[in-house]
Structure formats: C-alpha cells, structure tokens
Amino acid sequence: RFSTMICFEDVFPEIAQRFRKAGAELLVVITNDAWFGKTAAGFQHAQASIFRAVETRTPVVRAANTGVTGCIAPTGEWIDLLRDEEGNALYVDGVSICDVPLAWPNEHRSSL
Numbered sequence: 001r002f003s004t005m006i007c008f009e010d011v012f013p014e015i016a017q018r019f020r021k022a023g024a025e026l027l028v029v030i031t032n033d034a035w036f037g038k039t040a041a042g043f044q045h046a047q048a049s050i051f052r053a054v055e056t057r058t059p060v061v062r063a064a065n066t067g068v069t070g071c072i073a074p075t076g077e078w079i080d081l082l083r084d085e086e087g088n089a090l091y092v093d094g095v096s097i098c099d100v101p102l103a104w105p106n107e108h109r110s111s112l
Helices: 007-011 013-021 041-056
Strands: 002-006 026-031 060-064 070-072 078-081
Touching: 002 007, 002 013, 007 013, 007 026, 007 041, 013 026, 013 041, 026 041, 041 060, 041 070
Parallel strands: 002 026, 026 060
Antiparallel strands: 060 070, 070 078
C-alpha cells in the first residue's frame, strides 16, 4: 500500500504521518520543481522527503520533472538518485529504477 504527496505536501509532517497511520508502506512524492529554477531550492525541497522517510520509517519514491528524483530508504539514505554524466541532479533527463524495501525490519519502524 502506498500514498502520494503532490508538490510541496511533503513539507508537512502531519500528511505523511496520517498516510503511514492509514497503512501506507511506501510514500510517493510527485512534484514540478521547475519554478525553483536551477537554484538550491530544488535540493532543499528534496530534503523534506528525507525527513518524511526518517520520521515515518517509510521508504519514499520521489519523481520531480526538473528537481531531485530517486528513492529514499527509511533511514534517510538515497537508494538511488538520478544524475547525468556530470553528476547533476537538477534538470536531468532519465529514469530512476530502485529496489525499495517495503518490509523494513520492525526495530526500524516508527510507532506513530
């Protein structure tokens, strides 16, 4: 089971926590970060997804048309991060394919 946060909904912890309490085993973030341009704001927005993964101990899959795209483990570590040949993560064409651990060990799960 998964739940989806759209655009900046991932900056609100209560949304992710509500989804987790309802049984979500995976959080998905889809966003259009184009309005940030090529600034640090795209990376700052991605940090919110890391916080939601850690707080809820739930993996996050993030897809951003011009922002940071990839998969985050419940520990906050990037499982995969889409980058181009120069190592850029913003305004990158491509896909990210990740093995996301849905069954995370109980000792890592939050008791929301």
